Amino acid sequence: MTTSHFLPNYTSTPLKNGTVSWESPSNIALVKYWGKKENQIPENPSISFTLEACKTETQLTYELRSGNQEGFSFDVFFEGEKNEAFKPKIETFFKRIEAFLPFLKQYHFTINTANTFPHSSGIASSASGMSALALCLMSVEKLLNPELDTAYFNQKASFLARLGSGSACRSIEGDLVVWGAHEEIAGSSDLFGVKYNDLVHPVFKNYHDTILLVDKGEKQVSSTVGHNLMHKHPFAQNRFDQAVEHITAMKTILASGDLKGFIALMESEALTLHAMMMTSMPYFILMKPNTLEIINKIWEFRAKTGLHVGFTLDAGANVHVLFPENEAEKINEFINSELVAYCQNGHYICDKIGFGAKQL
Numbered sequence: 001m002t003t004s005h006f007l008p009n010y011t012s013t014p015l016k017n018g019t020v021s022w023e024s025p026s027n028i029a030l031v032k033y034w035g036k037k038e039n040q041i042p043e044n045p046s047i048s049f050t051l052e053a054c055k056t057e058t059q060l061t062y063e064l065r066s067g068n069q070e071g072f073s074f075d076v077f078f079e080g081e082k083n084e085a086f087k088p089k090i091e092t093f094f095k096r097i098e099a100f101l102p103f104l105k106q107y108h109f110t111i112n113t114a115n116t117f118p119h120s121s122g123i124a125s126s127a128s129g130m131s132a133l134a135l136c137l138m139s140v141e142k143l144l145n146p147e148l149d150t151a152y153f154n155q156k157a158s159f160l161a162r163l164g165s166g167s168a169c170r171s172i173e174g175d176l177v178v179w180g181a182h183e184e185i186a187g188s189s190d191l192f193g194v195k196y197n198d199l200v201h202p203v204f205k206n207y208h209d210t211i212l213l214v215d216k217g218e219k220q221v222s223s224t225v226g227h228n229l230m231h232k233h234p235f236a237q238n239r240f241d242q243a244v245e246h247i248t249a250m251k252t253i254l255a256s257g258d259l260k261g262f263i264a265l266m267e268s269e270a271l272t273l274h275a276m277m278m279t280s281m282p283y284f285i286l287m288k289p290n291t292l293e294i295i296n297k298i299w300e301f302r303a304k305t306g307l308h309v310g311f312t313l314d315a316g317a318n319v320h321v322l323f324p325e326n327e328a329e330k331i332n333e334f335i336n337s338e339l340v341a342y343c344q345n346g347h348y349i350c351d352k353i354g355f356g357a358k359q360l
Helices: 087-097 125-144 150-164 166-170 223-228 236-256 259-278 289-305 325-342
Strands: 017-031 046-064 073-078 107-115 176-179 193-195 208-212 310-312 319-323 348-352
Touching: 017 125, 017 166, 017 236, 017 259, 017 310, 046 125, 046 166, 046 208, 046 236, 073 087, 087 125, 087 150, 107 125, 125 150, 125 166, 150 166, 166 176, 208 325, 236 259, 259 310, 289 310, 289 319, 289 325, 319 325, 325 348
Parallel strands: 073 107
Antiparallel strands: 017 046, 046 107, 046 176, 046 348, 176 193, 208 319, 208 348, 310 319
């Protein structure tokens, strides 16, 4: 499949004005994507859990413009306040997707958006934010072309979201999503995320993800900069090859219910991601001292109890603590008694696997 698949082939009368709203979740990669080619194409495939509680709610109001329609016209409000800082990223997004949504310049858009979690702190806020916006724009296209079916709607929403933020393409559906072409994943593509439809053991259903907010501030190095530093990274190709192998290994783990294998692969992926950051040029560290304290506490607790609690990290200091439903009571006690003390102001988020975005 090529990008031409998503070019519109319909004619319609412009809508005058209206409002559409979506909520879209964040996601947490189990096998990480780090490094990309032109046009937001990943250097390696990735697989993620879709989350439920960590999400962005976006309302898009559109008003038909009159007269000269050069340039895009939009305002952005984040959590109730006008936000000029978001405008350059959305302007870039609109430029990338204009060929696929040619109605963009016909309207003035008012974008009202809010997160249920801290922005820019390593909980993939760009994933939920850009996917929510892409879905709102697809709802406008659906009004212009009511014949769009659900499968194409979701696929194109994922395709568009990717052009705003790579990982956003994994937030449209759930509970497991693969992004990036992999010969063992049917239908997988570099252009959009696909729902993982292979065998998944029941132990991975209702999986928990408690997110420990070690640092709620904005990251000192953005993910965009970090991805770009992979271009001349001395270990880049080995890392990309490793990710392909890890997707193959994860397929076996998910099918068999191998919790020990799941934890080992997930934690290795998290530490490899940060190792790539620490060995780039210039190098940087996003983990904080309390990130390491939490990791060591998890390892000690797991060794002592035999419970299947593990961690992963995104590009930030916060720690995602993952564990199965049937061990949740004891692991939640451990989190509250041993780990919350390392969170900024004691803040953390109890989340679990979700099943994708919802229209509001």
